[in-house]
Amino acid sequence: MSQSTLTIKDLHVSIDGKEILKGVNLEIKGGEFHAIMGPNGTGKSTLSSAIMGHPKYEVTQGSITLDGEDVLEMEVDERARAGLFLAMQYPSEITGVTNAEFLRSAVNSRREEGDEISLMKFIRQMDNNMDLLEMDQDMAQRYLNEGFSGGEKKRNEILQLMTIEPKIAILDEIDSGLDIDALKVVSKGINKMRSEDFGCLMITHYQRLLNYITPDFVHVMMQGKIVKSGGAELAERLEAEGYDWIKQELGIEDETVQ
């Protein structure tokens, strides 16, 4: 594997005819950890959904490329196989399909027919990852996300991340609803992914997550655009002072998307 680059240029995205993103520019390379912060309603989750290809979001302008390949031309599953991953804020529940069965399908979708992962190897790998995430072993045989608590769902998203090993991962509010112990465990899983071959974009309201996963770059989103970028120190200042100083600096009265 080699370093990948996800490039987002002048991205405009609408949902039900309403424009949410109004020209986002961002580049994430293998080895880099980015954080996008910002108050509610500024377009953060829309960005992650648009990158993955959520059926409700329409890209009206701009481009997304992964190592030069046009992501917007790809179906959702093709984007995933190309190396993108989205840890979702609200993962779907799928009854009758076990977690293990689903994960194995995901792994095998990246392998040729006849070259499927051996069951033993798969189970060993899953067991190890589940141990690291302090998940009950019986969660492998439970139906996908069905009846999972909020924390279990988040751990399960990271279990998928660790199993699939994407090139670029987007983590959409992976910290929401987690208590401090769960947050530590989830962060441990994410940090384990750190390598030159793995780039990550974390979307969060709170600086808290960034105490455990240090970002290389921090971006602030307001009104559907990235309005300010900096290093880890930017997150610390936001934690200490909130968002008002940025609004004042940029002359923004209402940070939400209008």
Add this chain to the structure above:
Amino acid sequence: MTETKWSVDEAAIREFSAANNEPAWLLNARLDAFSKAEDLPLPKPDKTKIDKWNFTEFGAHHVQSAPFKSFSELPEAAQAVIGEESSTQNVYVQRNNTPSILNISDELKEAGVIFTDFATAAKEHSEVFQKFFMQQVVKADEHKLTALHAALVNGGVFLYVPKNVEITEPIQAVFIHDDAQAALFNHVVVAADANSKITYVENYISTVKTEQGVANIVTEVIAGDNAQVSYGAVDTLAENVTTYVNRRGITSPNARIDWSLGIMNDGNTVSENVTNLIGDGSFADTKMVVVGRGKQSMNFTTKVVHFGKHTEGYILKHGVMKDEAKSIFNGIGKIEHGASKSNAEQESRVLMLSEKARGDANPILLIDEDDVTAGHAASVGRVDPLQLYYLMSRGITKQEAERLVIHGFLAPVVNNLPIENVKKQLTGVIERKVRQ
């Protein structure tokens, strides 16, 4: 009423009956039913119009097929459902209308079990067979299709289990349809005497395409005092075969009938599955899975009627409709006056995979007694695009994602089927039907 076009006449029935050396009672039953068939109305399955369906025109009333001589000659699909050949196997194979293979273990023979094809049952077990054939459970004059069935019956099996005989290994019947001209008028009688216990599994397999085919199938299950019958069926009849299938049972006190039905036909199908809980303390459980595809239209009526006190009836049906398939799921729990302390429960769920697929679930409870419990649940819905998005976002193709969702939707029924063999078969059949 328009005149029905018949593919057979009375002379043909007489000729067929004579050729099989049938006893007089059976010929008379045929002729009597045939004379009524013209005037009797079609059944009226709720919410499906079947008056234009073809139940009467087919290539030939009976075809002579070369019997299969061994398992290795059987088509692959049949071998797959039978599994490894073994000396303890009890299996009947019918090729179109011709009895082919009949294996019955010495153990069963010694226990007095009768397991034989329809013609042999009528000929060699005439007296006992006559007691069961369209007498107690299904009557010839109920409607046009039962009358036609009685008049034209040309295959099937008779299984009789004497008192106190318990058989753990499933007894299997495989009906192979590999002649486009053949019409299947199969009759199955499963009679379990007091305190007996059996599992019967049947498969309908089409390996041929036909322009115009008819299957008119009637099953009668008679569960004696405290008897337990587990009845499994996996139907995979071809497109353009119009199927009427009526599987009905009656229970004596404390008897139990479990139905495990997988209806995977590719043609228009009317399926009726009724259990009449006559005896006090008797029990019925119906589990059914269905996959529809293409332009087929299907109607499934599942009904449990409680006559006895302390009777329990459970219905669980899940169906998936693809393409332009249509299906109606009627579930009826009926508690007659006097059937106190009874319980009627049902659940029907339909998942539609495409814009043009149609499904409807009608739960009906008819209760004439105060001291009872009953419940129903029904849902009809389309596949959730967000579920597909979630699965696909992990690299899973759309086709595989749909397969997982369907598999998951049917799992609560399939995983709980009481017959292991049927569970295994159905998993394979569903996979094939969903993939294409």
